[in-house]
Amino acid sequence: MPKLERYAGSxxxxxxxxxxxxxxxxxxxxxLARGVYNLGDLLTDVLPPNPSIVPEALMALVETxxxxxxxxxxxxxxxxxxxxxGLRTVFPPTVTTPVRVILGAIRTxxxxxxxxxxxxxxxxxxxxxxxxxSVYTLGYLSxxxxxxxxxxxxxxxxxxxxxxxxxxxxxRFAIIPESMNTIISQLLFMFxxxxxxxxxxxxxxxxxxxxxxxxxxxxLQYRSLTTVVIMTLLIVVAIDAISSLVRRFSLPQLRxxxxxxxxxxx
Amino acid sequence: MNGGExxxxxxxxxxxDGSTPVLRGVSLRVREGESLAIMGRSGSGKTTLLKLxxxxxxxxxxxxxxxxxxKKIGYVPQQIGLVRNLTxxxxxxxxxxxxxxxxxxxxxxxxxxxxxxxxxxxDDLGIAHLAHRKAALLSGGERQRVAVARAxxxxxxxxxxxxxxxxxxxxxxxxxxxxxxxxxxxxxxxxLMTMHDAFLVxxxxxxxxxxxxxxxxxxxxxxxxxxxxxxxxxxxDVAEADAKA
Numbered sequence: 001m002p003k004l005e006r007y008a009g010s011x012x013x014x015x016x017x018x019x020x021x022x023x024x025x026x027x028x029x030x031x032l033a034r035g036v037y038n039l040g041d042l043l044t045d046v047l048p049p050n051p052s053i054v055p056e057a058l059m060a061l062v063e064t065x066x067x068x069x070x071x072x073x074x075x076x077x078x079x080x081x082x083x084x085x086g087l088r089t090v091f092p093p094t095v096t097t098p099v100r101v102i103l104g105a106i107r108t109x110x111x112x113x114x115x116x117x118x119x120x121x122x123x124x125x126x127x128x129x130x131x132x133x134s135v136y137t138l139g140y141l142s143x144x145x146x147x148x149x150x151x152x153x154x155x156x157x158x159x160x161x162x163x164x165x166x167x168x169x170x171x172r173f174a175i176i177p178e179s180m181n182t183i184i185s186q187l188l189f190m191f192x193x194x195x196x197x198x199x200x201x202x203x204x205x206x207x208x209x210x211x212x213x214x215x216x217x218x219x220l221q222y223r224s225l226t227t228v229v230i231m232t233l234l235i236v237v238a239i240d241a242i243s244s245l246v247r248r249f250s251l252p253q254l255r256x257x258x259x260x261x262x263x264x265x266x
Numbered sequence: 267m268n269g270g271e272x273x274x275x276x277x278x279x280x281x282x283d284g285s286t287p288v289l290r291g292v293s294l295r296v297r298e299g300e301s302l303a304i305m306g307r308s309g310s311g312k313t314t315l316l317k318l319x320x321x322x323x324x325x326x327x328x329x330x331x332x333x334x335x336x337k338k339i340g341y342v343p344q345q346i347g348l349v350r351n352l353t354x355x356x357x358x359x360x361x362x363x364x365x366x367x368x369x370x371x372x373x374x375x376x377x378x379x380x381x382x383x384x385x386x387x388x389d390d391l392g393i394a395h396l397a398h399r400k401a402a403l404l405s406g407g408e409r410q411r412v413a414v415a416r417a418x419x420x421x422x423x424x425x426x427x428x429x430x431x432x433x434x435x436x437x438x439x440x441x442x443x444x445x446x447x448x449x450x451x452x453x454x455x456x457x458l459m460t461m462h463d464a465f466l467v468x469x470x471x472x473x474x475x476x477x478x479x480x481x482x483x484x485x486x487x488x489x490x491x492x493x494x495x496x497x498x499x500x501x502x503d504v505a506e507a508d509a510k511a
Contacts, residue, residue, distance in 0.1 A: 155347035158322050159413075163420050164337030164364025172372055173360055177351045 042222065049230060050223040057212060057228045061235055063126050064208035067201070068194040071130045075137025076187055082138060083145035084171045089157060091167070100146075106139030111197050115206035126207030133194050133201070141190055148182040149175045188243040195239050199232055271333065272298045272424060272456045273319060278328035280314055288314045290480040291328070298333075301450065301457040303467040303488065306477035307500050312460035313344060315477070316426050319458060334424045337364035340417025340455075342427040346409050350402035354393065354412045357401050358384040361419025380419075387415035391445055407438035414446050418453070425450060427459040431466065439463070443470045464493035476500060 025031060085091060086099040114132035122128050149171075156174050165173070176183070202210020209232055216225040273296035280289040289311045296302050304312050317323045318330060320341050332339075340361070348357045362380050371377075376384075388394045391411040401409060410431060417425055427446075431439040447470050450457050461467050467474050471488040476499055484499065 153345065153347065155343040155345050156349060158317070158320070159341050159343055159347040159416070160360060160363060161322065162320050162337075162339050162341040162426075163361055165360070166363075168372065169363045173352075173363060174349050178349050180351050 045220075046222040046226045048223065049227040050221070051227065053224045053227055054231070057209065057231050060202075060209040060212040060228070061231055064198045064202075064210075064232075065195065065235065065239070067126050067129045067133060067198045067208050068191060071133025071198070072137050072187070072191045072194050074130070074134040075190070076141060078134070078138045079141035079145060080176075083142040083149060084175070086142065086146040087149050087171075087175070089150055089152070089154065090170060090175070103139055103142045106135060107143065111136040112200060112204060115201040115204050119205050124205040124207075129198055129201040129206035129208055132206060133198055136197070137190055137194065141186060144186045145179070145183065148179045148186070152178045185247055188247055192236075192240055192243055195236055270297050271295050273333075273458065274329070274331040275315075275319070276329040276331075278315070278318065278326060278330060280311075280318060280323065280326045282314075288480050289318070289326075292477070292480065292482055294475060294482055294485075296456060296458055298456055299454050300472045301447070301459070301470065303471035303474045304458070304460045304477055305462070305464070305467060305474055305496070305500070306460075310477045310500075311480040312477055313428050316341075316428050316458065316460060319424075320426050332424070338420060338423040340420050340422035340425045342410075342413045342417050342425070342430065344429040344432075346413045348401040348404075348409055348412055348416075351400065353398050353400055354404065354408070354415075355381070355384050355388060355397040357412050358387060358415045358419050361416040364420065384415070384419060387418050388412070390449065391415050392441075406433050407435070407442065410434060410438075410442050411445075414442065414449075418449060421453070422455055425455050425457045425459075427457065430459045430461055432462055439466060440469075464491055464496050467491060468493070 021027065082099060082103060086096050086103065088096050111132055114135050115129055118128035118131040122131065152175050156178065157170055160170055160174055198208050199210050199213075202208040202212065203214050205211065209228060213225060213228055216222070216228065273294070275292055275294040278289050278292040278294075279287060281287045292311070292315060294302075294315075304315065306312050314323065318326055319332070320339055349360070352360075359376050359380060362376070362384075367380075368375065368377055385394060385397060388397050388411075391414060393408055393411050393415075396404060396408055401412065404412065410433075417427075425446075430446075431442050434442060443466055447457075449455070457471075459471070461471075468488050468491050474486060474488045474491050475482050476484045478500060
């Protein structure tokens with residue numbers, strides 16, 4: 001009997017797995033065989049890529065990168081004040097709790113849905129996509145930032161509190177410089193993420209390369225689609241490489257003290 | 267508070283979680299201009315006492331009376347508390363944040379007089395040549411000096427130093443203690459510090475208070491401290507500490 005109990009969990013899991021697989025059609029072998037045949041067909045449809053649409057795709061890709069760049073930047077600018085207002089080490093719960101609830105609500109809605117909302121609000125095109133990415137970035141970066149800010153050594157804050165420094169000074173001169181590496185690294189990550197994300201936003205008419213992709217799919221121009229997909233892949237890889245270079249060489253510094261002050265005395 | 271006293275603590279009790287007492291009735295007086303060292307084993311309540319005096323912990327039971335102008339408490343915490351991504355001089359300048367500054371300060375522009383004062387303090391502490399080095403790249407002794415300079419940037423009346431020079435080698439420890447003591451004497455700064463090294467306490471403090479299980483068990487002039495009998499004074503159980511308090 002104890003042996004049966006030991007295996008009951010595994011048995012139930014196996015039954016659930018097999019039943020689910022049957023329900024979704026994994027055991028429908030004739031259909032799967034047809035699928036393999038169709039994929040072969042599709043492969044002949046998508047290859048070779050169509051080089052004539054390169055200029056058109058390039059324009060759309062530039063628009064995608066612009067959307068990601070501006071969207072990330074706006075989201076970043078707004079996320080700094082929002083994330084500091086969510087800081088439990090600086091502000092009381094009466095401030096941090098509502099801010100965190102708002103940010104949580106923003107994160108619950110996917111970027112694609114934000115794009116639909118902004119297409120309704122401002123019409124088709126890259127502006128809707130950019131605004132969607134800004135809001136999405138705000139939700140995510142703010143959370144990543146307030147968690148990084150809260151990890152700043154309490155002794156630093158204690159010392160500055162003894163000087164009588166204001167909350168704004170604590171944030172400006174201790175929390176932000178101390179978290180600068182995280183701020184830059186998460187910002188670059190968000191930019192990379194938004195490049196990928198903005199490629200999809202075009203599916204709902206929010207501008208960028210996605211709009212081109214969906215129109216090729218609808219017109220069954222799969223060879224042109226292949227060209228766009230390959231070019232998007234190259235752009236994403238290039239942006240990843242550039243941001244890893246920026247990450248390596250970014251050395252956060254505040255304004256330097258003039259050297260003439262250094263030469264005083266002695 | 268009697269004339270000449272700058273700190274008066276009466277029957278101070280504190281607990282972080284509401285059930286485990288850390289301080290169990292501390293009474294202590296510190297005279298203006300004197301240097302008082304608190305010695306005790308780890309967990310005896312030294313850091314908590316310093317943080318309560320600094321106004322960093324609440325609520326507590328008992329009384330803490332300070333005759334120190336606002337924003338004139340310099341605090342050097344155990345782990346120094348420097349902003350690693352800022353340079354030495356920028357860290358020192360943080361000591362002036364409590365004073366009203368120009369509109370450009372929030373952008374990182376400090377007044378020339380403040381920068382000169384910061385530079386002068388680094389010079390006094392012998393590290394002016396490291397002014398533009400990031401705090402993360404400084405050695406332990408250099409970071410301790412920057413922390414002292416930051417505290418003096420406030421022109422403090424009271425200096426609170428936690429586990430002061432504990433992480434330094436003996437040469438650096440003596441040097442930092444000597445300079446700090448000299449600066450305190452010159453500027454009439456009262457010092458309340460926690461320390462482990464009995465020899466340094468004897469050389470650089472005026473008085474020493476021994477703390478055990480959250481109670482002061484003995485106060486004596488630092489010159490009378492016998493390092494060889496210190497272990498015996500600081501060990502023992504709670505009942506013994508209560509009896510001596």
